[in-house]
Amino acid sequence: GNSVTQMEGPVTLSEEAFLTINCTYTATGYPSLFWYVQYPGEGLQLLLKATKADDKGSNKGFEATYRKETTSFHLEKGSVQVSDSAVYFCARGLYSTLTFGKGTMLLVSP
């Protein structure tokens, strides 16, 4: 079936460490791919997106590349900050609806 799988958390890092959160998807057609972030007590907000193969989305130091051959959209950041602590959701958009992964909590300590 159509689904989004992302690595389980929590991911615990020290400030300035490198971050990778893996995400893979299954789908027919040509989905768009998204990363959303949810800070404590808030709704989800778009972090970045990519709409076709080999596109790279980037924002606030985060990056993800749409890899059609591996059906992946891994989130990376070179140097995390305490303020990046949040829950990150990978999502696949197809036929005007989004399917979300289960979310990965990131905890960054000083």
Added chain:
Amino acid sequence: DADVTQTPRNRITKTGKRIMLECSQTKGHDRMYWYRQDPGLGLRLIYYSFDVKDINKGEISDGYSVSRQAQAKFSLSLESAIPNQTALYFCATSDFGSGLTNTGELFFGEGSRLTVL
């Protein structure tokens, strides 16, 4: 003011009661969605609407109903609430995607936390 407003933000109710969660938006988007969030399960789509006359079931519509009163308003009802409907509910809106199979960005409200005792 928030572009996507949900009311109430928090609600505690009892099993069997009827509950309505309301959503209004000022973004001018045609497409509106209701999701529920449960720990460890992510977000799951309940219902969505592409315009006032269009209502579609999502993956977990059982036990829920919706009403699209206007372009800007989309409400979610639980006719007879049960404890496993305890969750955080999100309304979202979307603009049109960049192609038939693509999807535009979703804009979320701040959520409505529902507890069913």
